[in-house]
Amino acid sequence: xxxxxxxxxxxxxxxxxxxxxxxxxxxxxxxxxxxxxxxxxxxxxxxxxxxxxxxxxxxxxxxxxxxxxxxxxxxxxxxxxxxxxxxxxxxxxxxxxxxxxxxxxxxxxxxxxxxxxxxxxxxxxxxxxxxxxxxxxxxxxxxxxxxxxxxxxxxxxxxxxxxxxxxxxxxxxxxxxxxxxxxxxxxxxxxxxxxxxxxxxxxxxxxxxxxxxxxxxxxxxxxxxxxxxxxxxxxxxxxxxxxxxxxxxxxxxxxxxxxx
Amino acid sequence: xxxxxxxxxxxxxxxxxxxxxxxxxxxxxxxxxxxxxxxxxxxxxxxxxxxxxxxxxxxxxxxxxxxxxxxxxxxxxxxxxxxxxxxxxxxxxxxxxxxxxxxxxxxxxxxxxxxxxxxxxxxxxxxxxxxxxxxxxxxxxxxxxxxxxxxxxxxxxxxxxxxxxxxxxxxxxxxxxxxxxxxxxxxxxxxxxxxxxxxxxxxxxxxxxxxxxxxxx
Numbered sequence: 001x002x003x004x005x006x007x008x009x010x011x012x013x014x015x016x017x018x019x020x021x022x023x024x025x026x027x028x029x030x031x032x033x034x035x036x037x038x039x040x041x042x043x044x045x046x047x048x049x050x051x052x053x054x055x056x057x058x059x060x061x062x063x064x065x066x067x068x069x070x071x072x073x074x075x076x077x078x079x080x081x082x083x084x085x086x087x088x089x090x091x092x093x094x095x096x097x098x099x100x101x102x103x104x105x106x107x108x109x110x111x112x113x114x115x116x117x118x119x120x121x122x123x124x125x126x127x128x129x130x131x132x133x134x135x136x137x138x139x140x141x142x143x144x145x146x147x148x149x150x151x152x153x154x155x156x157x158x159x160x161x162x163x164x165x166x167x168x169x170x171x172x173x174x175x176x177x178x179x180x181x182x183x184x185x186x187x188x189x190x191x192x193x194x195x196x197x198x199x200x201x202x203x204x205x206x207x208x209x210x211x212x213x214x215x216x217x218x219x220x221x222x223x224x225x226x227x228x229x230x231x232x233x234x235x236x237x238x239x240x241x242x243x244x245x246x247x248x249x250x251x252x253x254x255x256x257x258x259x260x
Numbered sequence: 261x262x263x264x265x266x267x268x269x270x271x272x273x274x275x276x277x278x279x280x281x282x283x284x285x286x287x288x289x290x291x292x293x294x295x296x297x298x299x300x301x302x303x304x305x306x307x308x309x310x311x312x313x314x315x316x317x318x319x320x321x322x323x324x325x326x327x328x329x330x331x332x333x334x335x336x337x338x339x340x341x342x343x344x345x346x347x348x349x350x351x352x353x354x355x356x357x358x359x360x361x362x363x364x365x366x367x368x369x370x371x372x373x374x375x376x377x378x379x380x381x382x383x384x385x386x387x388x389x390x391x392x393x394x395x396x397x398x399x400x401x402x403x404x405x406x407x408x409x410x411x412x413x414x415x416x417x418x419x420x421x422x423x424x425x426x427x428x429x430x431x432x433x434x435x436x437x438x439x440x441x442x443x444x445x446x447x448x449x450x451x452x453x454x455x456x457x458x459x460x461x462x463x464x465x466x467x468x469x470x471x472x473x474x475x476x477x
Contacts, residue, residue: 214334244334244338256263256333257263257266258263
């Protein structure tokens, strides 16, 4: 793949700023997020990590008064020009608290494909099985796909949400603190799952847990607010480089816990 | 500045490394002095005290492992702890060289030396000073000093070659000198290795400060 093709594939932003009304929350962020890799966004609360993550599937559009400058691109196309339903098919999202629909395990996973026109029951069954297998949940639920998604444990619910996200064959999965509400064992399962999923998806994760960022990600981006409280991208590099030899002293201070 | 407990633990482990380096430096100096003076009691003391040095190094390792397990250090903190582990191993080996010199001294026993020692104490002086300066550079995070200290190793190597050549002439002169010649050569070789070990320490200092792995040997 040449450089242009590499840039055309995957996610990138150029001089991207985001405003909540008159308040600038993100300041001119430019980044190229590698495909089929896990990129972690770290930084203190309020530095704009989640706002930035939500820019990739235009979740911020739902908030009144939000305006943006610059570009957010997926596969070289500006997300602002895309149909939002198609965009969210391409860019799945998993949230901090597992949020299965109050429906059966089967219906939770089949919901997206149905929305995008898959009607045949056996086709849906294939997608549901494949997605649950990819989300490493199949073995635990295969005997009762019709029980409520809400009856699963927290860790299972989160994997159900991941299965639901990948059922529509996205290219990207955004994860906003996906394990912060889970116990250590469920957390490790999610982390192992992420590692398997990156073969097929590009994953961006926001996490407050620095050890988690160090464990799961290939690349790490460190964000921090400036004197006007606007979030800036301070440093972006391989996770190994960021956690062994960060080049910016602000990154060093944050990850070594000597911040503030 | 936050992480007071972590900072205190890092200071403690650095202090311990500094102390054990002092012990090793002293043993090295005394091992050559007792050789010159043919002091068997002193040489025995060096051999015995090496055990205490080994225990102190184990204590440093134990402290490093406990800090890594409980504080999850990253970036410069991680490089520092990794370097302390490696430097403590180098220090322990330098301690072994001092013990080796004392053991050889005991082997030579009551024989008088075949020559007055000039270059061997000189080598010890150079190598010992390198060691003291290197550990100071480590405590002060001084990579520039570390690089400069490592260059002094060439002088020790040159002195070793000189000692080696000189000792050969003693063998050629008188065959009965051969036993002591080999022993003195081995002592000089131990001191030459001290220079190499200190050079390794200098590499670790540069890594700790800059994150770059360099080969100074």
